[in-house]
Amino acid sequence: MKKSEFSFIGDIAKMCASLPHNDFEPIGDDCTVIEIGGEEVLVATTDMLVEDVHFLRWASSAEEVGEKSLMVNLSDVAAMGATPVATLLSIALPAAAQGEWAEGFMRGYYDASARYGVALVGGDTTASTDKITINVVAIGRAHKQNIKRRSRAKVGDAICVTGKLGASSKGLVDIMFGDLNTPAAKIHRRAQARIEEGKWLGKQCEVHAMMDISDGIASDIKHIMELSKVGARIELKCIPTDYDIRYATTGGEDYELLFTVAGDKVESLIERFNEATGCEMTKIGEIVEGNNVEWLENGVPTEIELKGFTHF
Amino acid sequence: MKKSEFSFIGDIAKMCASLPHNDFEPIGDDCTVIEIGGEEVLVATTDMLVEDVHFLRWASSAEEVGEKSLMVNLSDVAAMGATPVATLLSIALPAAAQGEWAEGFMRGYYDASARYGVALVGGDTTASTDKITINVVAIGRAHKQNIKRRSRAKVGDAICVTGKLGASSKGLVDIMFGDLNTPAAKIHRRAQARIEEGKWLGKQCEVHAMMDISDGIASDIKHIMELSKVGARIELKCIPTDYDIRYATTGGEDYELLFTVAGDKVESLIERFNEATGCEMTKIGEIVEGNNVEWLENGVPTEIELKGFTHF
Numbered sequence: 001m002k003k004s005e006f007s008f009i010g011d012i013a014k015m016c017a018s019l020p021h022n023d024f025e026p027i028g029d030d031c032t033v034i035e036i037g038g039e040e041v042l043v044a045t046t047d048m049l050v051e052d053v054h055f056l057r058w059a060s061s062a063e064e065v066g067e068k069s070l071m072v073n074l075s076d077v078a079a080m081g082a083t084p085v086a087t088l089l090s091i092a093l094p095a096a097a098q099g100e101w102a103e104g105f106m107r108g109y110y111d112a113s114a115r116y117g118v119a120l121v122g123g124d125t126t127a128s129t130d131k132i133t134i135n136v137v138a139i140g141r142a143h144k145q146n147i148k149r150r151s152r153a154k155v156g157d158a159i160c161v162t163g164k165l166g167a168s169s170k171g172l173v174d175i176m177f178g179d180l181n182t183p184a185a186k187i188h189r190r191a192q193a194r195i196e197e198g199k200w201l202g203k204q205c206e207v208h209a210m211m212d213i214s215d216g217i218a219s220d221i222k223h224i225m226e227l228s229k230v231g232a233r234i235e236l237k238c239i240p241t242d243y244d245i246r247y248a249t250t251g252g253e254d255y256e257l258l259f260t261v262a263g264d265k266v267e268s269l270i271e272r273f274n275e276a277t278g279c280e281m282t283k284i285g286e287i288v289e290g291n292n293v294e295w296l297e298n299g300v301p302t303e304i305e306l307k308g309f310t311h312f
Numbered sequence: 313m314k315k316s317e318f319s320f321i322g323d324i325a326k327m328c329a330s331l332p333h334n335d336f337e338p339i340g341d342d343c344t345v346i347e348i349g350g351e352e353v354l355v356a357t358t359d360m361l362v363e364d365v366h367f368l369r370w371a372s373s374a375e376e377v378g379e380k381s382l383m384v385n386l387s388d389v390a391a392m393g394a395t396p397v398a399t400l401l402s403i404a405l406p407a408a409a410q411g412e413w414a415e416g417f418m419r420g421y422y423d424a425s426a427r428y429g430v431a432l433v434g435g436d437t438t439a440s441t442d443k444i445t446i447n448v449v450a451i452g453r454a455h456k457q458n459i460k461r462r463s464r465a466k467v468g469d470a471i472c473v474t475g476k477l478g479a480s481s482k483g484l485v486d487i488m489f490g491d492l493n494t495p496a497a498k499i500h501r502r503a504q505a506r507i508e509e510g511k512w513l514g515k516q517c518e519v520h521a522m523m524d525i526s527d528g529i530a531s532d533i534k535h536i537m538e539l540s541k542v543g544a545r546i547e548l549k550c551i552p553t554d555y556d557i558r559y560a561t562t563g564g565e566d567y568e569l570l571f572t573v574a575g576d577k578v579e580s581l582i583e584r585f586n587e588a589t590g591c592e593m594t595k596i597g598e599i600v601e602g603n604n605v606e607w608l609e610n611g612v613p614t615e616i617e618l619k620g621f622t623h624f
Contacts, residue, residue, distance in 0.1 A: 008414055009437045012401070015418060016432035019425050022397040024433040032400070032433035034451070036348035044433070046449060048402035050440045085334040088344070089324070090360035090447050102320055106327060113331050120328035121336040121344035121356070125321045128362045128443065135402050135436075135447035137358060139346070 028227060029150050030076040030211050031140065041147060043140040045076035051131040059175045062101045064189045065134070066108025072214070073138035074116060075193035075255040079212035081148040081202020082140030084195065087113065088122035090135040097132055105134075116195055146202035148210035148259070153228035157208055157260035157287040160270075162197050162279055165217065166243040169251025184243065191255050197277050198257060206265035213258050216250040217284075220258055221293060231290030236297045236304070238284045245304075260287055340539060341462050342388040342523050343452065353459060355452045357388035363443040371487045374413045376501045377446070378420025384526070385450035386428060387505035387567040391524040393460040393514020394452030396507065399425065400434035402447040409444055417446075428507055458514035460522035460571070465540035469520055469572035469599040472582075474509050474591055477529065478555040481563025496555065503567050509589050510569060518577035525570050528562040529596075532570055533605060543602030548609045548616070550596045557616075572599055 013027040023035045031043035049072070051057060055065050070087065077084040089109065093102055113120060118138075171188030179185055194212070201207045209224050217239075221232050241248035261269055266283055273281045288294070295302050325339040335347045343355035361384070363369060367377050382399065389396040401421065405414055425432060430450075483500030491497055506524070513519045521536050529551075533544050553560035573581055578595055585593045600606070607614050
């Protein structure tokens, strides 16, 4: 399923490259960048959440789905180094979800919007015959020179991540087995976007490429490689995780940041980042020439086969 | 169903009014207006289309659904007096629609985007378990003084519409009875937004309030009345239509423009509008004091009960 999703968005991007650009950038980054004629730019992103594909009604509360719908979009804005300012929300609700569930959803969406100071400026609510579908558009602002793109990784850069990886997908497995309250399950149900961390990293010129981790680094690093025309070498032992390495590399929905840093600046950045944000960042590898990911285990190439995350 | 949809978007707007505004306008118009710090503003709108609520897969080709998804959003941009420049598209597809249907959809979306010079700048494609759901966000640009709002109608204004009303809903009924190729059914299947007309009307200062007609004038005029704190008097015999007056007043999806014009300027505007755009505009009533719609038939108040359009 994931495969066909990816190829379809690729087909769309290719087809639409021949449309007029109207000063917008083509599809490819976490957000599109909108020139508004000054030192500032706007960024915009859209994400759709479908019941039984991105969330299970029995496993997440309505409030949690509301919060998550916002967070996955704010995470894309953060990954550009921008500040989220507004969202537009569309929601299709079957009759059974129009009362209590809808109210819970809005409470979760509202509370998270208030926490991050984001306005709700447009919306569409409609009926659906069966499943809940949610679409959120997030709009951010940034100084032009702070915008980070997937295409700017350079050979010799250190590959870094924020926080720890793998908890969200481990939590999803816990939930599938009926354990809704393990530490990992709680992290899965309440994804938090790295807004302040993204803004701070946006201001550092030694940070070259950046994106958020939604499908696992094994899959997501390829987007940076493809757009930057580089390869990557990643040391499994360096990946910060409390869980099995498969969760940490191919598990999705961590919403941590994946970014590359000028090789000689990474040590000092790690310290300054932690001081400024209270969050850890970890170097997990280097950008190299070529177009492959080489996975190392204690410095030795390993044949481990790592596929990207498939939403159930 | 419609009732609960409307009250839910109302609840959302009310709840979110207490969020920070970040220089955005609150929900209420066809689009939100985004200040970008000069003479120009951006506008943005979002619309969700759900299979079996907004379209039937057996009754519309994939190309037609693609075109319609774009058009309903461009219509909202046109209704602000703005020029559409870019869209973001999210689409959830069940397995059975991922091949041929998806390609047809994109052809329709692409062709219409090319025709109106609109870029596609962001997207999300995902699987769904059953139904197709589409969400489009349209972004437009306009000079600040050309933006038209629902809240600006004044007592004494003429109430006007572009084109003819009722064909789309009559066409939907034809389709439900199996007649997919009547003139009205063709209009229903290929909604066209009044882009050039909206832009032209945006430049005329005697045009006060404007919106597009998506649920029928009986329902839509109430949005202008509520936000402008005025009443309306409409003469049924003046409503331009080739069909039963119920289609023309309560039928949805005409995507014509509904607007109010300074009473003493309407005659000359009708002429200039037709010369400039090749499209007809018709005066159908006046804005009056109060908060009711008074329906007249040959100048005599009528008791006709007119409800807004309910998507099947």
